Amino acid sequence: MRNKDRRRSKHAIALAAASTLICLLAAACSSADGDSTAGEGALGTIPPDSPSPAKSTLTFGSISADTGPVILSSIADGTEAWARYVNTHGGIGGHPVKIVRCDDGLDATKNQDCARRLIQDTSVLAVIGGETVVTPLVAAPLLNQAGLSYLSTETTGEGEMKGPAMFAITGGAITQFAALAKHFPANGAKKVALVNAASTSSSKAAARTTEEVKAAGGSVVATVFAKPGTPDYSPVATQLLSANPDVIFTGVTPTDLPALVRAIRQQNPTVKIATLASQWPATTVKTLGDTKDGLYMATDWAAFPDDSADPDITAMRVMLHRMGRQASFGQGSMSGWLGGRAMEAAIAGMKDDKITRAGLTAHLRAATLTVKGVPVPLTLPKGSAPGGYDGLANPSAYINQWKGDDLKQVALVRDVFAPAGG
């Protein structure tokens, strides 16, 4: 009995020692932190490449999923590349640029924490896109509430992009679905089956796509929402194919796409399948293998992988290469880069003393980003949304401005990826 007690006491002392060690480590790290933002969380900073001009540094935030179930870091990479490029060219009006990144791991709780940290960091002037699954739902409203502008690089749905400081450079998934809806019925594929990831933004996108398909003279014959990570997509494929569609539009997560396509192909090798260019991780194309041959994809102007004539794309590729990263496809690095360019456009006409969160928000409302010679407003014109201006309260109206020539539309995935080398 005494031995038992002694053993317990030893265990207790060992545990206490371990706890003390942890606490000491904690205290040491805590005191090393200094101010409230340095060394926080997954925040990492990218120092300017060139010697800083005498002017103050302009800091922008970006939330990305550098870890987690799906890696969505390409947009933040693009923004980072833009910052490095700007710094090597004298900054914005002489101001060096800094990007503060926060990794949310595609987790809503961490996403909230990222929003909180960016709000606390008073040097952050605005937040540019980044991870586009959770952020528009969770962080963006919080940022807006705190008066910090959020510039979406992939608008994910109506109802999410509300707020006086909510901006966007592209319509994202809704735009691309609209492109699919316009293209296929016009080319004889009138019966459409829809499969989306089970999420709020997906259901809204599906509803909108249904309207678009009807408007184009087609009909949606089946709609299925599949939980991300569905172990076996065969039943989903059966459900879709049982409606005998001409084409299947899919908005499942990129990591699920290969399994879905394979399951559909097993049951029907010829049916057309069309998908979106939404932040594809590098593994997706590899995993698709031969099944990408019959797969169509809609892309919009912010999702182009390669265009040797475009100076933006060329510069971005160079900077990403220097960073040891690759240009991604989808609403990826190019969107992040253009997000930075939009900030550049907004700040261009500002006096130094006006470069504050509120000042930038006001200028973003009036700014336009020029891409390939086309001016892109970052928000709706005042009064076009019901009830007056409310950020992007009505993204449909915003998106409608960008239908047509700005959507590059629909091409075989095989051909889309060919120039980028997969």
Next chain:
Amino acid sequence: MHANIQLLILGAAAGTLYALLASGLLIVFRSSRVLNFAHGAIATVGAYSYLFLIHELGWPKIPAVVGGVLASTAVGVAFDLLFMRRLRHADPLARLVCTLGLMVLIHALIHPVFGKEDPVPVQLFPTDTLRLPFGEPAFIIGLDRVILIVITVVICALLWALYAFTPFGRATRAAADNERAAQLLGVPPQRLEMLNWALGSALAGLAGIFLSTLQQPSLNAYTQVLVTAIAISLVAGFRSFGLLVVVGTVLGSCSALLLRYSQRLAEATGVPGWDQALPLLVIIGAVVIGGRSVVPKGAETSRSLPPARLPERPWRWAAVAAAAGVPWFLLAPIGLVDPTTVSLIIAVALMSLVVLTGYCGQISLGQMTVAAVGALGAGRVLEHVGLTPPLALLAGGLLAVPVGFLVGLPAVRVRGVNLAVVGLSVAIVMDATVFSSERLTGAGLGLKYPTASVFGIDMNGITQQRAFGIFTLVITVLAGAFVLYVRRSPLGARFLAVRANERGAAAQGLSVGATKLQAFAIAAFIAGVAGALLGYRSQQIAWASFEFFTSITLVSVLYLGGITSVGGCVLGGLLLANGGLMAHVFSFSGHAHTIVNVLSGLGVMSIVIMHPEGLAGVPRQIAEALRGRRRPGPDTGGGGPGGAHRPAVKAAAGPALAEERAR
């Protein structure tokens, strides 16, 4: 009709794969009497190792399969040798929590070890389409699915033969039925247990590899598949491999068929996710109806939950907390304020488990779901009625009570791991339905909390972090006082009596079912308050904060802090809550989540062996060691000022007192 039959055929293929995963679970359960919640994580290790060997080392497929299976086996054997072997006679909850610790550890380490991106799947079998000789048009199925079905059926048949006809199988069954008798007959139970862990883990690895051919492997996907495998095992009664295949096939087919109608159900009810929810609801029903007969009786346990001590001079501790906490919230760097607030909110959520598990002995793996209901309730009330934050918290707590009551109803008939699985299933059902319903909860958008003030001070967890931190501190102290009050009350004595010995408590005239429901209701109230606090803290409730995995980690964090101690809750919240103070401290590394989860996983596995009272009991033991004598605590059992002087309650607390005296 044709499509329905086609769905049934295709669903059967996935169902048999679930059965393969469940067979490993069954083997481990038979030998160790533990429901291995790390089984899905072990399967992930197998799948990731297999793909790592192919992609990174260029191994051919078959050797890579062997490598993946061996990796899973190694994890299982190491876990048994290092931890489970020492817990052979521990409380069932301790063993279960130890497997939760392994799960948390593997989840934390899988990406640092195998790379941050999930690996690219590799097709193991040909994916040609087979046309079956019936149906018009002919029914079809992938050749890979047919191969998977055949392999699963063959493996299950071999396992049946192994356990029915070989000396190893007979010895395992003998040891499972009566370990002491088996030992007397010369059966070495520890070696048997290790072999069964090896076999079970190998099967997990193989199932993981097979699953990776159907879908991109990921931790979340495998954890969800595990829940289905557990459900299959429960319905099959942890008895027969053949029954596992039958139940798995039926469940897989039904799930596939439900997919056809889930959209219509969603449109009709406004609630999505019926294809996931209905099978689990049926299983919950089956488990509850099956009652105690579902899980076979295991060997007797020689230890139980740690004693539920009352702290000496609790009000002094409260005063110390206030005296230290208020200046902290006023003066600490702003970056540390919110993590401290999160730690305290998690501490309140943990207190709900102290009442439920620490005092009453009931396991809940869905407590964050109850907290979510509190958050939802408070949010909805605030939408319509302009309540002040304290009243909103009260509303959140009260609205969570009916849900806690409902979650607790199965506890009247089931207990132990079955109850844990029922709780987990309820959490998953709520995730898939209520919290995915835009109409009810705002789904992914969540619910916004309006700003409110107390005594003119804005209680906005984002813009007024210091004030909100102090508010949370006050609520935490009040919640701790409430839990201690419950512990001292006659009700607390009844809880301890039920925890110590249900039959004994019933023999003393106590209504065991009613007592359990009271514990669930009180725990739900506290969890609801914590949920509402989280709502105020974020100003917008994201339901992902309440997903079922969070509930699982909550239990392991509490066990590490001290499952019967209010102080343990605070320690657990400060040290191990994700987003809490310690996580913030480790954030300098950029891997705070990983570090905290590694500490949590390793810590909980170690603590169940070394110090079941948790970290909160360490200072007391040190003090006793320094004093060189053991002195019993002021009240170590069910007595105390509130209970000891009342004869009826004293009688009811008899088993609890006896248990404590036996220490």
